[in-house]
Amino acid sequence: MKIVYSDPKTGKSNQVEVAQDLSHYLLNKKIGESIDASVFGLTGYTLRITGGTDKSGFAMHKSIDSAVKKQILDRSSADYKRRIVRGKIISQDIEQVNAVIEAYGSKPPLAELFKPEGEKKPKEEKK
Numbered sequence: 001m002k003i004v005y006s007d008p009k010t011g012k013s014n015q016v017e018v019a020q021d022l023s024h025y026l027l028n029k030k031i032g033e034s035i036d037a038s039v040f041g042l043t044g045y046t047l048r049i050t051g052g053t054d055k056s057g058f059a060m061h062k063s064i065d066s067a068v069k070k071q072i073l074d075r076s077s078a079d080y081k082r083r084i085v086r087g088k089i090i091s092q093d094i095e096q097v098n099a100v101i102e103a104y105g106s107k108p109p110l111a112e113l114f115k116p117e118g119e120k121k122p123k124e125e126k127k
Contacts, residue, residue, distance in 0.1 A: 001026065003040060005047055005099045016040050026097060031062045031088040034102055044105020052090065052097040060086045060094070067091035 001023045006013035018026070018040060025039050029049055037045040052060045054069075064070055064087035074083045090097060 001094065002096045003047070003099055004096060005037070005042075005101055007101050016042070026090050026094075027092070029090050031060060035099075038105075042105065043107070044103075045101060046103035047099035048102045049090070050098045050100055052086075052094050054086050054093045055095045058084055058086050060088055060090075062088045064088060067093070 001018045002015050003018055003026075004013055004015045022039060025035070029035060031049050031051055034046050034048050037043075037047045051062075054060075058069060061072065064072070064085065066087040067089040068087055069084060070087065071082055071084050074081050086094070
């Protein structure tokens with residue numbers, strides 16, 4: 001299972017691979033709940049779950065109060081479309097969990113990952 005967390009201050013995101021023995025911390029959590037991220041290596045951080053996808057690529061939907069796959073009638077723009085979605089509860093079938101940082105810890109994890117490498121040379125034009 002993976003957690004993809006994003007930083008609303010910088011607009012950047014990163015992903016953390018969750019070990020099989022630690023994935024039980026995420027089970028039965030719902031979209032909108034906050035979790036302590038120190039279990040996953042982000043000490044002092046709090047993450048809010050915003051969604052996710054299952055092993056087949058079906059997205060989680062916050063209007064379904066279970067962990068099952070369901071077909072819904074979704075209104076996008078002017079027309080209706082049938083879509084298959086997952087419920088808002090995280091189960092064993094969920095492969096990726098999306099989250100947003102709510103509370104920051106003492107050490108910024110994204111700032112270290114996305115350090116500027118310095119000035120890049122402009123490309124030379126071909127003659």
